[in-house]
Amino acid sequence: MSIQIPDSLLLSVQKPARYIGGEVNTVTKDLKDVHAHFCFCFPDVYDVGMCHLGLQILYHGLNSYEGVFCERCFAPWTDMEELMRRKDIPLYSLETFTPLHEFDFVGFTLQYEMSYTNILNMLDLGRIPLMAKDRTDEDPLVIAGGPNAYNPEPLADFVDLFYMGEGEVEYEHLFRLYKEHREKGGGRRDFLKIAAAVPGIYVPSLYQVTYEDHPAEGCDHTPMISSVTPSDPAAPAVVTKVLCTDMDAIDYPTRPIIPYLQIVHDRAVMEIFRGCLRGCRFCHAGMVYRPVRMRSKENVLAWVDEVLKGTGYDELSLTSLSSNDYPGLYDLLREIHEKYPHVNVSLPSLRVDAFSLELMEELAQGKKSLLTFAAEGGTQRLRDVINKGITEEEILSGVRLAFEGQWDRIKLYFMLGLPTETQEDVQGIADLASRIVHEWYQVPKEKRSRDVSVGVSTSFFVPKPFTPFQWTEQCGYEEYMEKQHFLNAAIRSKKVRYSCHDAFLSTLEGLLARGDRRTGALIYTAWKKGCRFDSWSDMFNENAWKEAIEETGTEVFYYCYRRRPADEVLPWDHISIGVSKAFLWGEYQRAFEGKVTPNCREHCSGCGIRRICNTGVCTESRTSDEREEVAK
Amino acid sequence: MKKQLIFYKGGRLRFVGHLDMMRTMHRAMTRADIPLSYSRGFNPHPHMSFSSPLALGCIGEREIMEFRLEKDMEDSLILEQLNAQLPQGLYVRGVRTLEEPSTPIMALVRVNEYRILFPEDLPAMEVFEQLTSQPEITITKLGKIHGRKQQIRVDIKPLIESYHWENPHTLVLLAAGGSETNLKPELLLEQLYILMGCPERQHEESISRSRAFGRTEEGALYDLTDISSWECTASWQP
Numbered sequence: 001m002s003i004q005i006p007d008s009l010l011l012s013v014q015k016p017a018r019y020i021g022g023e024v025n026t027v028t029k030d031l032k033d034v035h036a037h038f039c040f041c042f043p044d045v046y047d048v049g050m051c052h053l054g055l056q057i058l059y060h061g062l063n064s065y066e067g068v069f070c071e072r073c074f075a076p077w078t079d080m081e082e083l084m085r086r087k088d089i090p091l092y093s094l095e096t097f098t099p100l101h102e103f104d105f106v107g108f109t110l111q112y113e114m115s116y117t118n119i120l121n122m123l124d125l126g127r128i129p130l131m132a133k134d135r136t137d138e139d140p141l142v143i144a145g146g147p148n149a150y151n152p153e154p155l156a157d158f159v160d161l162f163y164m165g166e167g168e169v170e171y172e173h174l175f176r177l178y179k180e181h182r183e184k185g186g187g188r189r190d191f192l193k194i195a196a197a198v199p200g201i202y203v204p205s206l207y208q209v210t211y212e213d214h215p216a217e218g219c220d221h222t223p224m225i226s227s228v229t230p231s232d233p234a235a236p237a238v239v240t241k242v243l244c245t246d247m248d249a250i251d252y253p254t255r256p257i258i259p260y261l262q263i264v265h266d267r268a269v270m271e272i273f274r275g276c277l278r279g280c281r282f283c284h285a286g287m288v289y290r291p292v293r294m295r296s297k298e299n300v301l302a303w304v305d306e307v308l309k310g311t312g313y314d315e316l317s318l319t320s321l322s323s324n325d326y327p328g329l330y331d332l333l334r335e336i337h338e339k340y341p342h343v344n345v346s347l348p349s350l351r352v353d354a355f356s357l358e359l360m361e362e363l364a365q366g367k368k369s370l371l372t373f374a375a376e377g378g379t380q381r382l383r384d385v386i387n388k389g390i391t392e393e394e395i396l397s398g399v400r401l402a403f404e405g406q407w408d409r410i411k412l413y414f415m416l417g418l419p420t421e422t423q424e425d426v427q428g429i430a431d432l433a434s435r436i437v438h439e440w441y442q443v444p445k446e447k448r449s450r451d452v453s454v455g456v457s458t459s460f461f462v463p464k465p466f467t468p469f470q471w472t473e474q475c476g477y478e479e480y481m482e483k484q485h486f487l488n489a490a491i492r493s494k495k496v497r498y499s500c501h502d503a504f505l506s507t508l509e510g511l512l513a514r515g516d517r518r519t520g521a522l523i524y525t526a527w528k529k530g531c532r533f534d535s536w537s538d539m540f541n542e543n544a545w546k547e548a549i550e551e552t553g554t555e556v557f558y559y560c561y562r563r564r565p566a567d568e569v570l571p572w573d574h575i576s577i578g579v580s581k582a583f584l585w586g587e588y589q590r591a592f593e594g595k596v597t598p599n600c601r602e603h604c605s606g607c608g609i610r611r612i613c614n615t616g617v618c619t620e621s622r623t624s625d626e627r628e629e630v631a632k
Numbered sequence: 633m634k635k636q637l638i639f640y641k642g643g644r645l646r647f648v649g650h651l652d653m654m655r656t657m658h659r660a661m662t663r664a665d666i667p668l669s670y671s672r673g674f675n676p677h678p679h680m681s682f683s684s685p686l687a688l689g690c691i692g693e694r695e696i697m698e699f700r701l702e703k704d705m706e707d708s709l710i711l712e713q714l715n716a717q718l719p720q721g722l723y724v725r726g727v728r729t730l731e732e733p734s735t736p737i738m739a740l741v742r743v744n745e746y747r748i749l750f751p752e753d754l755p756a757m758e759v760f761e762q763l764t765s766q767p768e769i770t771i772t773k774l775g776k777i778h779g780r781k782q783q784i785r786v787d788i789k790p791l792i793e794s795y796h797w798e799n800p801h802t803l804v805l806l807a808a809g810g811s812e813t814n815l816k817p818e819l820l821l822e823q824l825y826i827l828m829g830c831p832e833r834q835h836e837e838s839i840s841r842s843r844a845f846g847r848t849e850e851g852a853l854y855d856l857t858d859i860s861s862w863e864c865t866a867s868w869q870p
Binding site: 007008010011012016017019020021022023024258260261262266309310311312313314342 | 644645648649651653656658659660661663670676688717719720833838
């Protein structure tokens with residue numbers, strides 16, 4: 001039953017266009033032809049969620065299946081939430097204004113840890129019992145996917161099933177099984193068992209977690225996990241992610257939904273490849289999206305044509321995890337630019353050299369954009385530890401060229417609190433920034449811009465599951481802040497602006513990222529205390545979170561500050577991203593030895609992904625020597 | 633080549649603000665292959681302009697837009713192709729080619745006509761008469777004095793050109809509009825609801841902007857949105 005939202009209500013909230021739907025390229029279907037009614041929920045506000053490429057991919061992908069209807073829902077902003085609660089209006093989908101609890105499936109995408117309280121809030125507003133165990137045949141099946149789903153345990157209490165991997169692969173299969181099951185009149189418990197046998201599907205209620213009988217070393221009362229085992233024969237011991245093996249064989253959403261509202265990134269998006277070659281040891285995305293799989297240039301060009309024609313956007317972003325690793329990138333860009341001179345093309349993380357500078361200026365139609373460098377660590381030693389293959393000389397020669405070309409804005413990104421980091425490394429950040437300013441002074445006055453601004457931005461390193469640093473200890477709050485203060489004092493040049501943020505959020509992010517089933521109580525308690533939109537600094541309620549930690553007896557030391565032993569059962573050990581634990585452990589050891597690991601294209605390091613999917617960069621042509629080594 | 637079009641804005645598009653609506657229109661024109669001309673320079677902008685912004689929630693019966701083309705396109709083709717691309721809630725009612733030089737539409741509009749439908753249980757007519765019989769209708773709003781933002785007091789009564797009641801619940805209001813002076817009907821209604829003793833019920837009325845007028849040198853109003861003599865119009869009715 002679709003609900004009515006009174007005009008007067010929409011007129012009393014900010015940006016009512018968030019709540020009306022009906023944008024160009026949205027899909028509607030007749031519900032009587034639908035056997036799987038799915039609501040894609042993004043646990044953040046519309047303006048943020050609509051920027052997400054995964055939403056467009058899944059939305060148009062699912063809607064291309066017969067009998068499947070995918071709608072959208074976003075977290076209502078607090079003003080809207082207040083009115084909905086006061087007027088007793090349930091959270092509804094944007095296509096047909098159907099309350100969430102009437103769907104067959106309600107699916108959340110897990111993009112960042114600090115959106116977890118919003119999931120609870122949306123379930124509650126959508127009138128779905130929060131706890132999976134309390135749901136009946138009348139309630140929807142709550143499913144979650146996305147990069148953070150690989151550690152599903154903190155949300156295991158609230159989610160019926162998790163989808164590990166890329167949405168293009170198994171949803172059609174899952175919905176077919178659902179249809180067959182419903183036609184036979186089967187209920188949700190039985191369906192969950194059927195779903196558990198689908199590749200990539202994890203049903204947490206079918207697994208049992210046991211704990212040691214004594215607290216972990218150095219901990220007050222929190223024991224380590226001793227085992228995670230299926231409690232039902234239908235559930236596999238390890239759930240392995242599913243992924244697309246041929247990026248040219250899958251569809252691309254060339255008619256994405258075009259929001260009315262100006263959203264955070266309001267532009268056409270073209271994904272040029274998935275995965276990353278680089279193997280930075282802190283990077284979650286770099287591991288979980290392996291292997292690198294390209295979309296061919298011919299396809300990219302054809303899709304760009306369709307996307308621009310289908311949307312009318314005058315801005316295009318080519319996305320990937322590292323632009324320069326796309327073979328023939330510059331040719332591709334030139335071709336797009338020649339064909340669409342009015343379209344402003346942007347792309348992330350482009351290496352800065354003479355060629356790219358010229359190209360960037362051309363693409364940005366003469367504008368000198370902000371140049372960014374993700375150096376991450378302040379010294380070469382530390383960059384070797386984290387396997388970040390960028391050298392100081394690369395950065396300095398890049399900025400020299402940029403300054404000679406009258407670029408005047410540089411931004412550098414670093415992380416504080418990386419494993420093995422010393423004061424010298426933090427000092428290195430300040431030194432690098434002043435060397436860049438020095439480079440600007442070296443350029444003759446008539447050639448350089450009138451002034452220069454060098455931005456230094458630091459975030460705090462948070463260890464993530466499925467990375468080589470998943471075993472490492474996270475910095476304590478005090479230590480994080482000390483490093484920040486030290487750096488702030490070390491930056492002397494007036495041309496350098498330093499931006500940073502408080503560390504408590506990073507502590508919490510780390511806690512949720514490496515949390516386990518016991519962490520669910522913390523999320524629930526924080527939500528009960530009114531926490532939501534935790535990733536919005538003006539909404540983040542630090543005290544409520546601290547109280548929730550206290551009340552649930554969550555031992556922060558256990559989750560964050562402890563170095564995990566090699567043989568510890570990690571909360572996510574029963575999930576596989578295809579990259580082996582042995583490889584990650586090896587990388588962890590190499591980090592401390594300061595040994596760099598070459599990227600996948602230079603040399604295969606045997607991460608294990610080939611065992612689940614021999615495709616993409618894993619099968620790119622190599623020299624015979626290399627092939628031999630790979631074979632070994 | 634300069635074109636003018638009259639369009640309808642209603643349905644859920646009422647909740648889309650002016651800037652967002654302009655962007656929506658621009659994208660629809662791009663999709664419709666209309667060869668818009670762009671400004672030169674670092675930040676090329678399409679040559680598009682609209683009559684005064686419509687408040688959020690208002691229906692626009694006859695909104696005016698003008699734009700320039702790089703090369704000519706037939707009016708009927710613009711009408712057809714653009715309507716095929718516009719989302720539900722936006723609809724082009726007529727297109728014509730303007731003779732140049734022409735005065736920008738923004739500079740011509742002097743008065744807007746609004747039709748305001750009140751909930752039937754409210755004594756709107758009676759109280760409105762009471763409101764307008766006052767010598768002044770003073771409101772406070774955020775404005776600038778000597779470039780500094782502050783609360784200022786404004787008498788909006790002179791901005792009411794004329795009004796009449798179609799029935800006891802439907803007010804037809806002619807209010808100053810355009811780039812020089814502009815009266816947003818919500819400001820007047822806010823006073824009305826206060827006087828009726830139910831400020832919380834504002835927004836329950838339905839407002840539509842039905843026409844825009846220019847003024848001749850003699851002071852007579854003439855309808856800028858009358859498309860009855862245009863060659864290229866759509867048969868559609870909201």
